[in-house]
Amino acid sequence: MQEPKEIFVDTSRCTACKTCEIACAVAHSKGGNLYAALMESPAPKRRLYVEWVSPDKHVPVLCRQCEDAPCMHACISGAISRDERSVVVTDTDKCIGCWTCVMVCPFGVIGRHLETHKSYRCDRCPDRETPACVSSCPTKALIYRTAEEFSHGVRRGAASELVSGEGK
Amino acid sequence: MAADRADYLVIGGSAAGMAAAQVIRRQAPSSRVTVLSEEPDMPYFRPMIPYVVTGRKKPEEIGLQGNGPYTAGGIDVRTGSHVDSVDVSRKSVAVKGGGRLSYGRLLLATGSRPYIPPEIQGTDAQGVFALRKLSDAREMARRAGDTNSAVMLGGGLLNLKATFALLERGVKVTLVVQSPEVLSQLMEPGDAGLIRDALDKAGLKIVTGRSAKGIISGKNGVAGVSLDDGSEMACGMVCIGKGVRPNIDFLPGSGITIDKGIVVDKNTACSTPDIFAAGDVAVTFDPVTGKRIMTGLWTNAVEMGRCAGYNMAGKKTAYAGTFGIMNATQVADMPFVSMGIVHTKGSDHEVHVRASGSTYRKVVFSPDGERLVGALFVGDITGAGMYRYVIRGNMNIGRIKPRILDGTLHYGHFLKG
Known part of the structure; x- marks a missing residue:
């Protein structure tokens, strides 16, 4: 089986422009474009959150698809499972809005649709090759790769830094 | 063989x-x-x-x-x-x-x-329930179709869930609570205002500070409940939620x-x-x-x-324990999460409460103010899991304390460097 891709965050590149948040909400709207999304009710919700850490760091926070996902095991209605993409998904038909998942998610990334009384979270954009947030990020702070590819990139970056350091 | x-x-x-x-x-x-x-x-x-x-x-x-x-x-x-x-x-x-x-x-x-208090007489009558098993639910569903009123004994979460199920079935429900307020295991009476309002609005009748003495039965099973103040209430079914x-x-x-x-x-x-x-x-x-x-x-x-x-299976794993108090749910239109130490009356914990018309937020710190030990969120429960993580990890909260107080904590605060 091919290793699933993950969304990685390079916080050094994030400028908190929040383009990803808008792209996420639009991607999860009925109309699928910004203008239609603005008029929709219930308002489309973003599923990642660009947060600020004092003094000058910005961190896009989103579902990490935990290996032993606490939300999945805690769910009292069997609504949360892992799909064939290895993504933790909430079945809205089964969700009863008890918010147990909200209580146990250590990342604080499970939202609540108050209108429909259902929880929601990053679904990794099942209909897209690349999640909307990643495609939209103008500074490439969001990276969609397998863990292996990502760590390879990190190692290569570190190595080239070492080499350039030695040259000095 | x-x-x-x-x-x-x-x-x-x-x-x-x-x-x-x-x-x-x-x-x-x-x-x-x-x-x-x-x-x-x-x-x-x-x-x-x-x-x-x-x-x-x-x-x-x-x-x-x-x-x-x-x-x-x-x-x-x-x-x-x-x-x-x-x-x-x-x-x-x-x-x-x-x-x-x-x-x-x-x-x-x-x-x-379910714990059925022995001091309540006549609990073996037909139409007395404690909602625990699927078989109880089936029977309760049947009984709810044959009666229009129920008395619930106990104001805990389980009984509230049973209450809402019966309300949805069109049954008139009276909740009899021995404590001064509902959900006394999960919050103090002073913390339950918003939830109480939501329950009242939902059409539930609540009697506090009273307990049942006995079940009155007739030819079709339950006909009413007698209370410790000598009063009686007519009803077609009783649901007991007094713990397990x-x-x-x-x-x-x-x-x-x-x-x-x-x-x-x-x-x-x-x-x-x-x-x-x-x-x-x-x-x-x-x-x-x-x-x-x-x-x-x-x-x-x-x-x-x-x-x-x-x-x-041979993979040695330690259990991290759990809070004696922990639950999340929504009663009527009011969501809440309660976890850790939330009963603080007479204790020397450092307690902070923020309330608005639709939200109530109580965070409880150790007496020295350095560790988060409990949290109760009503109305807005956003990110509750992060607070659970902080409580359970016995973390020294230092610089994130203001974020805990104003409810702006996010995962970025846990990242190092």
């Missing part, structure tokens, strides 16, 4: 037992895993039974197998199997109606049953150490080799208070059951 034997035998087919069985199947795929459940139904999501009362779900729609994380096959579940006794020296159990099963390793996950007691009746004489529930070490192991316990029946500990506790929460039972499963 060869003796019936399971490599891993689980007594109890609910949250803890099934979560353990799933883990064991995955850790030891070729082993024989047998679950004995005394209920006639195959394992199901117990917290969903109020939806069977309302009719929103059919019993077969709340089954465990194949839903959520319960996808491992090959677990031999035997329903209608009540265990009478455990013989630890022969490593076998006796099943009611004859039959004996031997085991390599045993999990005791028999859960708990662990199912340990089959254990005395077995040699397994019991102290109210089954005593386990940090790896969920009992005092006797190759025997483990998890869920409502097990005595665990609260990482905040350090006290030994028993809880009756699905989510806790699953977590502890999974931990037991790993230990049984």
Whole structure:
């Protein structure tokens, strides 16, 4: 089986422009474009959150698809499972809005649709090759790769830094 | 006939037992895993039974197998199997109606049953319920169709869920609560204002500071309830929600150490080799208070059951314990989360409360103010899990304290560097 891709965050590149948040909400709207999304009710919700850490760091926070996902095991209605993409998904038909998942998610990334009384979270954009947030990020702070590819990139970056350091 | 034997035998087919069985199947795929459940139904999501009362779900729609994380096959579940006794020296159990099963390793996950206060007279009348099993839900659903009024004894979360199920069925409901306010286990009376308002708005009648003396019955079972102030209330059904007691009746004489529930070490192991316990029946500990506790929460039972499963399959895993108080739900249109130490009257904890017209937020710190020990969020529960993480980890909160106070904590605050 091919290793699933993950969304990685390079916080050094994030400028908190929040383009990803808008792209996420639009991607999860009925109309699928910004203008239609603005008029929709219930308002489309973003599923990642660009947060600020004092003094000058910005961190896009989103579902990490935990290996032993606490939300999945805690769910009292069997609504949360892992799909064939290895993504933790909430079945809205089964969700009863008890918010147990909200209580146990250590990342604080499970939202609540108050209108429909259902929880929601990053679904990794099942209909897209690349999640909307990643495609939209103008500074490439969001990276969609397998863990292996990502760590390879990190190692290569570190190595080239070492080499350039030695040259000095 | 060869003796019936399971490599891993689980007594109890609910949250803890099934979560353990799933883990064991995955850790030891070729082993024989047998679950004995005394209920006639195959394992199901117990917290969903109020939806069977309302009719929103059919019993077969709340089954465990194949839903959520319960996808491992090959677990031999035997329903209608009540265990009478455990013989630890022969490593076998006796099943009611004859039959004996031997085991390599045993999990005791028999859960708990409703506590029916003996001082209430006449609780064996037809139409008196304690909503615990799917079979109770079926009967309650039937009774709800034949009556238009119910009295609920006890103001805990479980009874509130039963209450809303009956309200949805068009039954008039009166809730009789001995405490000064509903949900007294999960919050102090002064914290329950918003929830009380929501309950009142939902059309529920609440009587506090009263308890039931007896059930009045007529030819169709329940006809009313008599209270300790001498008053009587007419009703067609009664639901008792007065807490639960662990199912340990089959254990005395077995040699397994019991102290109210089954005593386990940090790896969920009992005092006797190759025997483990998890869920409502097990005595665990609260990482905040350090006290030994028993809880009756699905989510806790699953977590502890999974931990037991790993230990049984040979992967040593410590259970991190759980809060004596922990629950999340929504009553009427008001969501809330309560966790850790939230009862602070007369204690020297550092308490901060922020309230608005639609939200109530109480955070409780250790007396020195350096650790978060409890949180109650009503109305807005955003990010509650992060606060749970901080409480459970006994973290020194230092620079994130202002964020905890104003509710702006986010995961970025936990990142280093």
